Amino acid sequence: MTSGAQLYDVLRRIRPVHELSARAVTEALVERDVSMPMRAVLERLHDAGPQTVPAVARWLHVSRQGVQALVDRAKALGYVETRPNPTHRRSHLVALTARGESVFTAIHAGELATLDQLADGLDPGDVDACVRVLDHLVRELDATVQAPSTERNLP
């Protein structure tokens, strides 16, 4: 049985990892017109296909307003397009364009090359265990905490 104090050992490390990895991602994006929050939206469309703004917002645990602003910017840059939604007339689907797909793929390939180096020395079993713990935390926290306020933006 795991205690709250043991679990806190995980949680207290989340902020530094988040801070440092955000900095690494931002550095890697410095010569692109894609910000880190926009990158998160492109990734979600890449991974899960065309979907509505509210669906992206739910997945990222942030407000619709924030995602809508990012989608508007990505659309202006030609990275996403909106399409009619066959199941919901008033909520359009957002989809990656070929250009958005190729930008995200290039960004992510660079990230994976960096991560290949960072992964050196890590036990794959530890990594799997870590994913299980983090999934548990996301699930349980999501059930516990309130929905984001409308002012809340990415990241």
Add this chain to the structure above:
Amino acid sequence: MTSGAQLYDVLRRIRPVHELSARAVTEALVERDVSMPMRAVLERLHDAGPQTVPAVARWLHVSRQGVQALVDRAKALGYVETRPNPTHRRSHLVALTARGESVFTAIHAGELATLDQLADGLDPGDVDACVRVLDHLVRELDATVQAPSTERNLP
């Protein structure tokens, strides 16, 4: 040997956990005069004793300016005090007051009670493995990425 793609499975879960746990911490602080970033400073002083603003900033991976502002606010609330630094005349030590200690302890006791419930169903070995992976990430990312810009603030 762990691949970058496996390690990315950890990293992509960091933002949701960070977002959700920040929301949970913020909710728990709603009736206090301590913000989440100030809580992080109080915690560091609680854990590691009196230290300088730059030392706290290094630990939290954020700018000195941000920490200085939080320390000023915490001082005005009576939660920290500054003392002469025996080893460095121009950089004062920041220390928790008794009141700061008791506020942090009360906050953290509430957090641990919540975490005891969240921990239910988690394998303690998985939690230990997760801590090892996150420690590896902090160490390696810290060696890779640049120092924070001076504008960067907590969290």
